[in-house]
Amino acid sequence: MKVPRGTPRVNQQPAFILHQYPYRETSRLLDVFSRDHGRITLVARGVQRHGSQLRGVLLGHQPLLLDWFGGGEVKTLHAAHWQPGIPQLREVALLCGLYANELLQRILPREIQASLLFAEYFQLVKCLARNAGNPAMLEFALRQFEGQLLASQGVAIDWRNTAEGAPVSPDCFYAFSVDRGLHETPSEGARGQALLAFADGQAVQGWQMQEMKRLMRQVLSATLLDSQPLQTRNLMQEIQRMVQPLA
């Protein structure tokens, strides 16, 4: 590929593909989360052509090293190398990975470096791949990543104190809203016990996880998400309903 002199180039950049879209006859647009350049859009030319070597490399949830050039909104992929170490996500772990990608697509601004979050996403993908058969662990990894994503966008929640500064008590209930932040509620919230365990980094499970999940959802929709429902969440709920038809 001939590149005009003076064109910005990036080589060997650690990155994950969040999603890919067919583009023109034989190309794809890649929504990429890179370590040093944040979220960027790359065009992968000719990848849809018969026999393209790139197709076996441009995989979701797999660590890649990417070379690209160009200074515009859409840059051109020059080379891609697959990095070993993470089995491809399958089944429920794959849906969890897709959920994380959807969150990133919805929340992460383009072209802004987010190296810490990149490292956390890398850890998440590893954890999803290694705990494929352990739904409780998958859930916990997602909640942690949600917290990290919130923090990366300046929404740092202190699970030990309410917005008004009162310490969270194990036996009280808590909720989150735009105007009040984390606050105590008479009932129908997450129990303080769950918040404190989560804040301690304990792998919460069972009812505690369910309550943290609902609370985290409140935080995300009150702060970073618009009113559009998350498609992967719908799909996961759909599957949940099938697996436990009576629950």
Place this chain on the structure above:
Amino acid sequence: MSTPPSLQSLINALKVLPGVGPKSAQRMAFHLVQRDPAGAVQLAQAIIDAQGKLQHCRLCNTFAETELCDICLDEQRNHSQLCVVEMPTDLWSIEATRAFEGRYFVLMGRLSPLDGIGVNDIALKPLLARALDGEVEEVILATNFTTEGEATAYYLAELLRARGLRVSRIARGLPVGGELEHADPATLAQALIERRDNTA
């Protein structure tokens, strides 16, 4: 000077094709009316024909000109195996191998949550009707080994297992005649992870 309305409407019509923007549509339109008027008439007729004649096979959902396609009408085929694919082209690829004697179901798409394509956008109801017809014993999921194809396979596996069906997934691994040395590393890694027991 403005574009004659019929030419403009041809250009607009060509833009429905995937990957065709205003520039390519204009180029195609000029080619059709200027260089190949006979081809243009043929194309117009073919589109009208296909639109008028094609329907979805009542059983397998693939394109057919009759209520049931040739494969579904073929009594020699094995009724206990049902192979689920994304698109008719996948069905044709498998048919060309002659390695499968059962019957098919064509989803006409795949789940793709990040594109907003959910369970209501693929042909689930007819698939369930087909899989639960009492004759099918095994459903073979032959969706693509892409993120979306894998997510679709997972969803369908849960859906069909919950209804008591045996579900299998086509295998992936090294290409036939493929030497490890030349295999792409992601495929080789997955072939090791998904190795099968050979002790029996």
